[in-house]
Amino acid sequence: MTDEFDGMYDTFRALLDSFTPAESVKRLQQFGIAPEIVQQIRERHEQQTFRIKELEEPHSVVDGDRYTWYTGPRPSDKCWPAIVNLLREDRWPQDPAINSLDDSSTRIVSLLNHPREQEFSTRGLVVGHVQSGKTTNFTAVMAKAADRGYKLFIVLAGIHNGLRRQTQARLVQQLVEPNPTMWSQLTGLDQDFTPRENPASYFGKANRTHVLCVVKKNAAVLRKLARWLDKASAYLQDCPALIIDDEADQATVATKSINPLILDIMRSLPKSAYLGYTATPFANLLIDPAAEDLYPKDFIVNLPKPQGHFGTEVLFGRDALDGEDPEQVDDGFDMIRLIPASDEKRVRPLSRLDVDGFVPAITDTLRNAVRYFWMVTAARRVRGTGNPHNTMLIHTSVNTAVHNSFKAPLEHLCRSAKENLGDPVFVTELRALWEAETARVPAEDLDETKVEFDELLPEVRGVLDSCRVIMDNSSSEDRLDYENGPIVAIAVGGNTLSRGLTLEGLSVSYFVRAVSAYDTLLQMGRWFGFRRGYADLPRIWMTAELAKWFRHLATVEAEMRLDIDRYMTEDETPLTFAVRLRTHPALRVTAAAKMRDAVTAASSYGGKRVQTHYFHTNAEWLRANLSAACSFVDQAAANAVRREERPAEGRFIFRDVPHDLVLDFLRDYRFHEKSPENDGGLISDYVRKRVRTAGSLGRWNVAIVGTPVDSEGSNLFEFTPGIAVGRVNRARLAPEQGASEADFADIKTLMSRRDAAIDLSGEISKLPEKEIMAERRRQFPDTGLLVLYPIDKTSEPDPSKDRRRSALHPTAPARRAALNAEEHVIGVGMVFPDPRGNDSEVVKYISADLSGVDIEEEDFSLLDGEEA
Template identity: 75%
Template sequence: MSDEFDGMYDTFKALLDTFPPSEAVKRLEMLGVGIEVIQRIRERHEQQTIRIKELEEPHAVVLGNRDTWYTGPQDKDKCWPAIVDLLRKDGWSEEPAIRSLDESSTRVVSLLNHPKENSFSTRGLVVGYVQSGKTTNFTSVMAKAADRGYKLFIVLAGIHNGLRRQTQARLAQQLVEPNPSLWSQLTIVEKDFTPQANPASYFGKSNKTHVLCVVKKNATVLRKLARWLEEASDYLQDCPALIIDDEADQATVATKSINPLILDIMSNLPRSAYVGYTASPFANLLIDPSAKDLYPRDFVVNLPKPRGHFGTEVLFGRYALDGEDPEQVDDGYDMIRSVPLDDVARVRPESRADIEGFEPDITDTLRRSIEYFWLVTAARRVRRRGNPHSTMLIHTSVNTAVHNSFKRPLEHLLRRTAESLDDMGLRSRLRDLWDEETARVPAEELGEKKVAFDELEPELPGVLRNCRIIMDNSSSEDRLDYENGPVVAIAVGGNTLSRGLTLEGLSVSYFVRAVSAYDTLLQMGRWFGFRNGYADLPRIWMTDELAEWFRHLATVETEMRRDIDTYMTEAETPLTFAVRLRTHPALRVTAAAKMRDAVTAASSYGGKRVQTHYFRTDAEWLRGNIKAARDLVAAATQNAVRIEERQSEGRYLFRDVPYDAVTDFLSAYKFHDKSPENDADLITGYIRKRVKMADSLRRWNVAIVGNPAGEPFSLTNKVSVGLSTRARLAVTTTDPHFADIKTLMSRRDAAVDLDGDTARLTEQQIMDLRHALLPDTGLLVLYPIDKTSTPSPTKKLRAPLNAEEHVVGVGLVFPEPRQEDSTVEKYISADLSGVRIEDEDYSMLVEGEDA
């Protein structure tokens, strides 16, 4: 009977293509369809009008890949059009800014439940970028949800009063003020939540307004809210609620007070959707999905990167991921300046015992960063466009006493500089600094016009007159206030400036704060965001180790987002896959308490490339690797089935070398300690396991890739190639013998043992061709590298390698496995082992929790 009914319904839908609904019903009656069946068809059609599935979904993971009910704004809407009007007045362009916001917020709303469903408890996560407009996005989501019938809106706005007040003010301006008759507010800018008398006045059927409540994640406040909602339970059955958790990784995850209270609030709301917003979702993605918690079991969605946004990758560059052409991965802008380790102890106490009585020195790097900030502010006044504020951030410690110790030396430097502007030595130094910095980042490359020193110099007295030194921390009364005219400020602070709050017009940062986790590090980056009118001018002073950590973090972010996108295309859900997070030898992914339910995720070597990009430059280490390479080439010469000499290309190829020659090489060759993915023991174990279990990887092709124009380098008496050039990234570290070349192996090299013209093939096409032609053969490539390796003049972020001996780099390409693959562990993820899914209806069954 079900198939027969479905056929009748399909006939009705076909009739609707030609006739209005009333006529389509008459046609069914003419076909002899009974009244009862026609009534069922009409009911299904009415249901389908609120569950339309024709919408281009976001790059998201959706429970059961469910259809959506929300297809975008309608003419009758009031809240979303009001936001659009405000954005236009603020100078937002229709294309692409407003259109992109419209699309991304529609995508999030499309993942929520229809507000008229009897009950629901949705849990999702939206992953944005630091300082990228997440507040504007969730405000838009709230507006669209309000336009469709959601009534109660609770925004959890971080843990500090400043962010709560800022969020309340923005939501009041963009949601309440344009439509005051549509909204009631439980909180105001000046005051967090206080229980209101008579809940019926807010939630009773006679009140049609939407209710806005903006609270900070504070146990006392949330407890009052939870208790008040419990008392109002008689009125909440018909109250669809949307809970927005801003900075959802902070305080929400694995906290004994805040986390249960959020769950208590949700338990009092029969129809609720919880949506976390964060740019550092690591902790949220590691929640135990089988527990009664806030794991994003229904959806995870990436917000698109906004045009013109300065993010981790833009500033610091990143490393190539599997499947990428390394030549297409950028090094980032030349905006990072090095703070020597000797300077750190002069601007930050080395231990708690040193805090009392500590006073920082104005080191050369700190003075240079401050003077550059004043020059930037003057140049922006010449340009007279963009953000009217200009801020510098100094962040060296979390301790408020350390922050306060900066006030006297900074004010002294400000006063002395203002009094010495006529000094020819100072003016000459400022001119040299400005000319050097503007040469390193040409304004024209970022769509700006260079400001000459002679143009900005007249503005300097006014800049110094207006400049304020502000200690912004939890114990200070003097705070950044952008509401009362243009601000020029050097802000010294810690946690109050490290999350959520926007430092308007941030131009220069001096950052040497010690951190230990990805999310903390990422949120400290207040320099991320938009730099309209001064895209060429931002600079960051930090240690080289911190810069490397940010480069690694950019790689983690990109890989994480790619995981989300890839799994969506494979029709997975947050309950059937866990996003992998690449680990780092010196950093935690997040706080230990937030990782207690995580498991080590496996990343197979199968179908992957492994390459060295970290090297030591001291002679003994390098000589050992040269010997290992020469021993491998000698073994390959004796045991290869065929040897191909390509002197015109600077290459040799040894085909079908026994695997033990490769494992012997791996036991002798030393990978750098900072390369956990290049673990010789893991790689050797992987090879031996595939040989034993799958009779694969018994034979290897060994190639030597050099430069025919380079200085000859002998690997044996009969095998010699020209040395290649691989300059290092221009950073210094605590280890004088450390070098990072960023990328070693090109896409073309991964096809060195494939016949025919492979130059135009993509990375994936090469791997597919390898799988077809060499399904069980591994490839090992040796790269003899010139010890000097001077970079070309166009590579501004590179420096000579300057090794004590020539360097031998190694690349490995593994074929795809034919069966269950052994793996190497280098990621962590959420543990999905306790999750049970009913395949028939995609219901979510969690251990200890009903569907």
């Protein structure tokens, strides 16, 4: 594309975003642009839009009626290019780091509302990794939103002054300083929000600058901001606002002061988008979706793990998930060193009564950790690469008096080391420790070069001379200061070091703090993050119990992210599915107050309704499924204990079919590979396990759901002699612009709530799904349900639905198209009973309670020729 064409495309891009393809072409032609140029502009826009739809990362769960309006940066943008320039100066690799940031932030902005909409109140959640660059991501999102017209940016930056100040500094450096005339600030580096006079000077039409406000999640501060915005209401009607909630699970959820104030601020803004960022989203995912709260009802974005990031799984390994081969699951690097139980009581008081007068001992494990830290710092000086700072973290207690008690013993240890540097015995001990550690984690395995002991030894004295012991807690004035030159510090602290704040150059941690909740434990893991230039050197000393807990958390995280990715493929929304969180017998998922609305969730497939909605459309694939279904029905009819025929309704039910026939069908039926939840092997393994361990799922009810056969028999589908129904109609979703529809169809929904109750007695088909599942537990506690649907290969869409949709969304594309498969299609729905009893093999989960959410389910009864 030429520069002239790029400029023309940029000029008309807003028009292309605002109108349907046909209308935008007509309007472009009114400007006197040649038809062939109009077509090129249109094609360029479709390619950009398709690129956003097809971004592999980040995976997201999105409310189904949200349309992409933001398709990426434009040449005329100011804020995003400034960030790119700063990142390049900071030696970020253009590919893939900046490209990944560009893609993920573009995807997130595309899920926000268009700033020109008259009114909106959006709630989204971005799930990152601990110490993975979430601040950089939301800064990029803010920059792109500013480039498109968002005006007010409120950043809720944790609960501590240190994190608020750090965030303010980052945003000023990356947003304000490169374009100072484009921004007004309501807060400063050392000044949280205080009310300003004359709101019109910030929000009036005469002021076209963006407004930045970085505040702590502190009730007094938020109350002042809420009141000031309320007074400014006359100027906020046309003020698109983006609220970034950093550490969104901290103080935001289930608090009597902070939570209502955030909601008050949102209510004062007619155009507001709330975007929570956290690496520990457990509390956010358990908010009551039916309440007027901050449940991420519109979208959830799962950020990719950046290249080179040290996360839970990298350090601690994890257990295999359902369907994974344990031999293929990485067990993590050998970087964890265990602290024996006998050392615990010597480095932290075991009860409050022991705090007064407590003096920590320099145990062998603590001595080795500190000595190793000094040698790591020396080795990094030899390498001369990466972060210039060097930090060690000691975290044994939340009590500040205990922190302070470490100062004298650690400073004595440092002085003693300097005095003994000429002692051959001391040097031999250092050498032995270094050789042992570097042998356990070879540098070459992490693309580094080993630093020999004789190379680092000359640097050790300088390290000891510059090493400081810092008590960083709420009662001390000592603070880690990374702004005034490189530091070497052993930091002893608690909560002020446990969330959000980055410990620069952290290489060694000594951690024995006992906590009882997932999110608290993960956030205390300050060792997560990037270790460029010293990826082979980090070590963590902790107890065996803590190491097991972190391994469990790695499994929880992997499963949670897999749920988000899996449900994206199943075309669900945050209001129709709830991410499951695996529980632990000794740990809470989050604070009790944040779990009060949680419910017990499905264990694997237990209590779930699974249905196929992705299909190939080629004849060979479809014929294999037709053959599998017909053979299965023939066997089910012959082996069922009882058979019910309802030909006037197009229904057959075969009761108490042996499970081995179901397993044979699952072996032969082909599920589409884009539906990982609908995996015949995984489902079969689950059925076998339930039969083996709990005596459940040994028998199944099998149903056929079709339509009445018409008088000419033109819609007839015969499974086997005597068992025939009319075919059902399931149109496909219309493909996205630029996407190929060859050999692929997504029908979105196959199975209705009524169908999931087909084998139950009583008038229950119109009950909420939660009550239907409760009735299933009562009537069939150990019996599964499998439903087969013969789908007509043509399946034209219902035009009345698109007419209703067009009336509501005039610029929205048609949602449905004819199925047009080469053969008739067999759809499969399965309903699994909840696990019962004390089955030790069943993993327990909790999730948000979606039972109070009123979602209108697609009704196929009219299409299928039934009475409504």
